[in-house]
Amino acid sequence: MASYKHTAALPDTVLRVKALESLLTEKGLIDPAALDELIDTYENRIGPRNGAQVVARAWADPEYKKRLLDDGTSAILELGFSGVQGEDMVIVENTPSVHNMIVCTLCSCYPWPVLGLPPVWFKSAPYRSRAVIDPRGVLKEFGVELDPDIEIRVWDSTAETRYMVLPLQPEGTDGMSEDELADIVQRDSMIGTAVVTAP
Amino acid sequence: MNGVHDMGGMQGMGAIDIEPNEPSFHDDWEQRMFGLFLSMFAGGHYNIDEFRHGIERMGGPNYMATTYYEHWVSGMQTMLIEKGILTAEEINGRMSELAGGNS
Numbered sequence: 277m278a279s280y281k282h283t284a285a286l287p288d289t290v291l292r293v294k295a296l297e298s299l300l301t302e303k304g305l306i307d308p309a310a311l312d313e314l315i316d317t318y319e320n321r322i323g324p325r326n327g328a329q330v331v332a333r334a335w336a337d338p339e340y341k342k343r344l345l346d347d348g349t350s351a352i353l354e355l356g357f358s359g360v361q362g363e364d365m366v367i368v369e370n371t372p373s374v375h376n377m378i379v380c381t382l383c384s385c386y387p388w389p390v391l392g393l394p395p396v397w398f399k400s401a402p403y404r405s406r407a408v409i410d411p412r413g414v415l416k417e418f419g420v421e422l423d424p425d426i427e428i429r430v431w432d433s434t435a436e437t438r439y440m441v442l443p444l445q446p447e448g449t450d451g452m453s454e455d456e457l458a459d460i461v462q463r464d465s466m467i468g469t470a471v472v473t474a475p
Numbered sequence: 476m477n478g479v480h481d482m483g484g485m486q487g488m489g490a491i492d493i494e495p496n497e498p499s500f501h502d503d504w505e506q507r508m509f510g511l512f513l514s515m516f517a518g519g520h521y522n523i524d525e526f527r528h529g530i531e532r533m534g535g536p537n538y539m540a541t542t543y544y545e546h547w548v549s550g551m552q553t554m555l556i557e558k559g560i561l562t563a564e565e566i567n568g569r570m571s572e573l574a575g576g577n578s
Binding site for chain 1: 492
């Protein structure tokens with residue numbers, strides 16, 4: 277079984293990527309400086325903090341939450357987040373009786389503008405294969421044990437649609453500011469493999 | 476097209492390997508591959524569905540034996556060759572030059 281935690285690539289792969297970059301640069305089709313910028317953007321500026329702000333706003337503002345559940349893409353754009361892999365956003369709301377999880381069984385589709393780039397486990401065969409047939413078992417591996425009465429809904433991305441989970445706001449956090457709320461919302465709670473707990 | 480990429484419901488894939496505080500990229504070449512993909516996509520040389528289909532055609536055993544960004548390398552090369560942007564000979568030739576120059 278291959279390890280999906282990437283460490284050592286085949287030397288051939290490293291060379292191939294270098295060859296593609298040098299050939300495409302020579303042909304004037306790419307600019308290495310523009311590549312640097314794209315990498316920096318996705319490594320340092322776009323990440324789950326964006327999604328956490330969306331969640332915090334939805335918890336703090338019922339009207340915003342309504343818009344978010346009605347038209348995720350537009351409501352997320354209100355906070356300034358949009359772009360590749362976030363063109364058709366659907367937000368699924370956790371309630372005391374329903375827990376949602378997202379997966380992409382066919383590929384590794386993920387809502388980049390709100391969550392950044394996906395972790396390796398999200399792209400791995402074990403998660404992609406099992407999330408849809410044994411979600412409770414998967415959640416257990418993440419240390420989450422839900423009451424058996426709670427229904428679990430698993431959302432499998434299509435070629436277009438990207439899902440994000442609106443986690444349940446923990447009790448006792450009503451008085452917190454949006455920034456404080458965003459601080460307690462971690463990435464996995466917006467994938468559905470974690471729940472948010474009060475600080 | 477049905478294929479090994481259609482993983483929903485497959486059994487026996489093992490435990491989920493969760494890396495705490497995982498970085499966005501694990502190696503420089505992954506970063507460059509990501510940037511290449513996005514630059515060429517932004518340049519209109521392929522769309523995401525074509526690119527994904529390129530990955531899906533890499534062959535089951537190969538797909539299972541390689542990592543996520545290695546899938547991208549394969550999909551990218553398929554796109555570039557099929558779109559007539561690069562030839563396999565050009566790519567292999569450049570790889571040989573780079574190998575000679577580096578080692």
